[in-house]
Structures are given as C-alpha cells and as structure tokens.
Amino acid sequence: MHHIVLERWSRGASALHRLDPRAKIVPLLALLAALATARHALPEFSAAVFAMLCAALVAARIPLFAALARAALVLPFAVVFAAVCWLSGDPARGLALALKSYLSALAVLTVVATTPLPVLLRGLELLRVPLFLLTVAQFLYRYLFVISEEAQHMRKAAAARGTPARPLESAGARFRAAAGALAVLFARSYGRAQDVHRAMLARGFTGRLHPLFDLRFRPADAAFAALASLAPVAARLAIERIR
Amino acid sequence: MDVAAVPAVGYMVRRAQRGFDDAKVPLLGVMGAFVFAAQMINFPVGIGTTAHLLGGALLAYTLGPAAASVTMASILAIQALVFQDGGILALGPNMINMAVAGVLAGYLPFYLWGGGRWRRASIFAGGVLSALVSAVLALAELLISGVRMPLSILAVSLSLFLVAAVLEGAITVAVIGALEKIQPNFVRQPRQGRPFALGAAALAGLLLAAVGVLVAAAAPDGIQKLGIQTGIASRAQALFSTPFTGYQAAFLAAGWQRKTLGGLAGLALVYGACLLFGRAVARKRSA
Numbered sequence: 427m428h429h430i431v432l433e434r435w436s437r438g439a440s441a442l443h444r445l446d447p448r449a450k451i452v453p454l455l456a457l458l459a460a461l462a463t464a465r466h467a468l469p470e471f472s473a474a475v476f477a478m479l480c481a482a483l484v485a486a487r488i489p490l491f492a493a494l495a496r497a498a499l500v501l502p503f504a505v506v507f508a509a510v511c512w513l514s515g516d517p518a519r520g521l522a523l524a525l526k527s528y529l530s531a532l533a534v535l536t537v538v539a540t541t542p543l544p545v546l547l548r549g550l551e552l553l554r555v556p557l558f559l560l561t562v563a564q565f566l567y568r569y570l571f572v573i574s575e576e577a578q579h580m581r582k583a584a585a586a587r588g589t590p591a592r593p594l595e596s597a598g599a600r601f602r603a604a605a606g607a608l609a610v611l612f613a614r615s616y617g618r619a620q621d622v623h624r625a626m627l628a629r630g631f632t633g634r635l636h637p638l639f640d641l642r643f644r645p646a647d648a649a650f651a652a653l654a655s656l657a658p659v660a661a662r663l664a665i666e667r668i669r
Numbered sequence: 670m671d672v673a674a675v676p677a678v679g680y681m682v683r684r685a686q687r688g689f690d691d692a693k694v695p696l697l698g699v700m701g702a703f704v705f706a707a708q709m710i711n712f713p714v715g716i717g718t719t720a721h722l723l724g725g726a727l728l729a730y731t732l733g734p735a736a737a738s739v740t741m742a743s744i745l746a747i748q749a750l751v752f753q754d755g756g757i758l759a760l761g762p763n764m765i766n767m768a769v770a771g772v773l774a775g776y777l778p779f780y781l782w783g784g785g786r787w788r789r790a791s792i793f794a795g796g797v798l799s800a801l802v803s804a805v806l807a808l809a810e811l812l813i814s815g816v817r818m819p820l821s822i823l824a825v826s827l828s829l830f831l832v833a834a835v836l837e838g839a840i841t842v843a844v845i846g847a848l849e850k851i852q853p854n855f856v857r858q859p860r861q862g863r864p865f866a867l868g869a870a871a872l873a874g875l876l877l878a879a880v881g882v883l884v885a886a887a888a889p890d891g892i893q894k895l896g897i898q899t900g901i902a903s904r905a906q907a908l909f910s911t912p913f914t915g916y917q918a919a920f921l922a923a924g925w926q927r928k929t930l931g932g933l934a935g936l937a938l939v940y941g942a943c944l945l946f947g948r949a950v951a952r953k954r955s956a
Contacts (some may be wrong), residue, residue: 432751462758499753507811514819526758538750546750551681558694563743565698567751570705577706597713604712605843608722611710612703612731612844613851619699626695 447549449647453654461487502529562586726775741768775799796841804830
C-alpha cells in the first residue's frame with residue numbers, strides 16, 4: 427500500500443525530523459492561516475511558500491519529486507471545482523482554489539513526512555486537542571491496515587469462488603452478497619476490537635495510552651518554531667507591500 | 670467553518686466520552702478502520718458501475734450517534750493527514766458536514782421510528798439523509814465561499830448527490846439486515862412509540878433547513894446581507910479567500926450562452942475526471 431512510503435519518510439534522521447512535533451505544528455498552522463486568507467498577489471506568495479516547503483523537504487532529505495507528486499493526490503477534487511470556476515468566467519478564483527489546496531496539502535505532507543504519527547499525535551495532545559479524539563485516531567491508524575487486509579482477503583476469497591468473473595446471479599443477489607460480506611467484515615472488526623480491548627485491560631489499560639518516548643521542548647525548538655511561523659507571514663507582508 | 674467545527678466536534682467528543690467509558694476507545698478506532706476497509710467492497714449498481722458505503726448512518730445505528738461522530742471525525746483527520754485526501758483547509762467544514770450534521774441527520778429517522786413498524790424505512794431514510802445532508806452542506810459552503818456554479822451544474826450535481834444518497838440508503842439497509850442476521854444485538858433498538866407527527870415535523874424542518882441553506886447560498890445577494898449581519902460569510906470566505914467585490918458585475922456580464930457552455934463543459938469535465946479516476950482506482954485494485 428502506498429502509505430508505507432510516508433511511514434518510511436517519517437523515520438528519517440534529519441534535523442527537521444528531530445524537532446519537537448509542537449515546533450512543527452505551530453508553524454504549520456501559521457502557514458495555513460496565512461495561505462487561507464491570502465488574497466492579493468497570490469501567485470507570488472504561492473511561489474514563495476512553494477520554495478520554502480521545497481527547501482524544508484530537501485533539508486529533511488525526503489525525495490522531492492515523490493513528495494510533490496504525493497501532495498498532488500489532493501488535486502482531483504479541487505481541480506474539478508477550479509475548472510468550474512474557470513469556465514464560468516473567473517479564472518483567478520479557480521487558480522486560487524487549486525493553488526491553495528495543493529500548497530496546504532504539501533505543507534501538511536512536509537510535517538507528516540518528518541514526524542512519525544504517534545509523535546505527531548502526542549504533539550497535538552500537548553497542544554490541547556481532545557485526547558479522546560486523538561486516541562481514537564491512533565487506534566484507527568493502527569488497525570487500518572489490519573482490517574483493510576482482511577477486506578482484501580475477503581475480496582480475494584470471493585474472486586476465487588468466481589464472484590466478479592461471471593455474474594451469473596442477478597444484480598439483486600450480488601448486491602445482497604456484498605452486503606453480507608460487509609456485515610461479516612463488521613462482525614469480525616467488532617470481535618477484533620473486543621479482543622484487543624480485553625488484551626489491553628489484561629495489561630492494565632486505564633483509558634490512556636502512555637507514549638514510550640519523552641518530548642522536550644528545547645530552546646532550539648522554540649527558535650525554529652518562532653522563525654518558521656514568522657517566515658510565511660513576513661513573506662506575505664513583503665510581497666503584498668511590493669505589489 | 671474551521672472556527673465552527675472546533676466547538677461542534679468538541680461537544681460530540683464530550684458526549685461520546687460521557688456515554689462511553691474511556692475503555693471503549695479501541696472499539697471506536699477499530700470501527701473507523703472498518704469504515705476505511707469497507708470502501709474496498711463494491712456493490713454492483715447498474716451496468717458496470719459500483720458504489721460503496723460511506724458509513725455515517727451505519728455507525729450511528731451500531732455505536733450510537735456521538736460515538737459515530739467521533740469515529741467519522743477521526744477518519745476525516747487521518748484521511749487529510751496521511752492520505753492527502755480531502756485537504757486540510759477543508760477539514761473543518763468536512764467535519765461539520767459529515768461527522769456532525771451527516772451522522773445526526775442519519776440518526777434522526779432511526780431514533781424516531783426505528784423501534785416500530787417503519788424500521789426498515791427509517792434505516793433507509795437515515796442512510797439517504799446522512800449522505801444528502803453532507804452533500805448539500807458541502808455544496809452550499811462552496812457557493813457561500815464564492816465558487817460560482819451555473820444553475821445547470823448545480824442541478825446536475827444535486828441529482829448526482831441524490832442518486833448517491835439513495836444508494837447509501839439501500840446499502841445501509843442491506844448491511845443492517847445482514848448484520849441483524851449474524852447477531853441481532855449489534856444494532857441499537859430505539860424506544861417504540863415516539864409520536865409520528867413530531868418526527869415528521871422534525872424531519873420536514875431538517876429538509877427545509879437544508880434546502881434553505883442551499884437556496885440562500887445560490888442567491889448571493891441574500892447571503893451577502895446575512896453574512897454581513899452574522900459574520901458567517903467572512904469566515905467562510907476566508908476558506909478560499911474570495912472577495913465578493915465585483916462578483917455580481919462579472920456574473921451579469923457573462924452571457925447565458927457562456928454560462929450554459931461553461932456548465933456543459935464543466936459537466937463533461939467532472940464526468941471525465943470521475944471516469945478516469947474510477948478506471949485508475951479499479952486498475953490499481955485489480956492489480
């Protein structure tokens with residue numbers, strides 16, 4: 427699956443990887459806010475943001491073109507609406523839509539590709555995002571691949587029994603068969619969740635996940651956070667002043 | 670919208686936390702993973718076309734609305750963070766549309782009539798509503814934020830959403846039916862005998878509100894006035910940052926032929942994009 431790429435990137439060892447997650451989340455928010463509210467001189471500002479993000483990716487030793495291509499995954503949806511704007515006589519708005527969605531995705535990708543997800547979620551927790559939501563998200567991510575694999579096995583098993591090859595049955599029967607497969611998948615997931623929960627209780631789970639790492643916000647982190655948060659804002663102010 | 674999403678999701682999280690002991694966390698997480706995986710199982714509809722489950726209503730019927738909201742919210746967050754799907758700027762509105770409004774709208778008919786004779790119908794209606802409300806809200810937000818859509822495109826996308834919503838309803842009914850055969854206590858049993866009229870009124874109100882939002886959004890004059898009064902528009906505008914200035918003039922200057930042409934071309938583009946995307950996904954999956 428394609429997620430593994432991101433997982434591998436996030437295990438790098440560059441200076442950017444070693445930063446405290448909070449020192450990356452705060453500048454990300456600043457960048458997103460600056461980007462979302464930018465109106466004048468958007469192409470120039472976008473170019474500046476793009477250059478900054480590319481520099482960060484290169485500094486983190488992440489393959490640049492692969493990262494750029496990955497961020498483009500966000501585009502299909504945005505481009506459709508951008509095209510609608512364009513065709514109904516407002517190319518600037520369409521361009522803004524596409525630029526903003528691509529750059530915001532690239533910014534998020536830069537942070538996620540330099541921070542392993544457990545560390546990132548821990549950073550969000552320390553920034554007061556509800557713990558319950560984060561824990562659920564962490565479990566979701568943990569079991570995503572397990573359950574997906576189970577679904578793939580079920581598809582394969584169905585294919586082995588000749589399901590997609592020749593639809594002898596009526597559409598209604600195949601619809602019911604798919605519903606049955608989904609219900610079985612639901613029951614298995616539910617059962618697995620209960621097993622996981624019992625196993626965790628047996629190991630002393632009290633409703634909190636304890637991270638096995640310690641986060642410390644060092645002066646270097648603070649300096650990076652301040653600089654990286656100010657950079658996009660300063661760039662935007664400068665560009666808008668020039669225009 | 671991001672600003673509005675924070676308290677709404679926060680409230681649902683609080684509700685879910687109260688309703689569940691913390692120990693239920695694994696259940697919500699694994700069921701979120703299930704919704705992801707459920708997209709791999711295709712339902713045949715028509716010739717060569719397939720659909721898949723969105724899951725909001727199904728989760729609400731099995732886990733309860735608050736827990737379903739939290740699960741959907743974390744699904745959306747993981748999608749935006751890890752899979753570059755949906756976009757981070759749209760995460761707030763998406764959470765409102767799908768995790769809060771979609772789940773609640775989907776649960777309403779079931780909550781009202783799920784215990785009585787209308788059980789199957791209410792499950793179906795819930796599935797339809799959950800998808801439809803999310804879609805209509807998303808469309809309205811796009812319109813409010815200044816994306817101009819010719820009426821033709823709006824009508825076509827609405828009817829496409831309607832078809833998708835009916836499919837979601839049908840799939841939800843089929844899956845719930847199969848689930849009840851496997852193990853009846855998976856699905857919640859709402860109390861019987863809620864007054865029919867009250868429920869119908871609530872539902873009608875919901876529909877009216879959805880339509881109202883859309884109409885208001887499609888008529889920019891009204892929403893602009895409303896937006897100035899409430900400050901909603903400025904917030905929504907910040908999303909895509911699209912000043913209203915010069916909006917109407919440009920709109921009027923564009924002749925109807927151009928609009929119609931734009932609409933048709935846009936439609937063809939949407940269709941082509943969907944087709945290509947579908948092909949690519951299908952090829953990847955069968956490989």
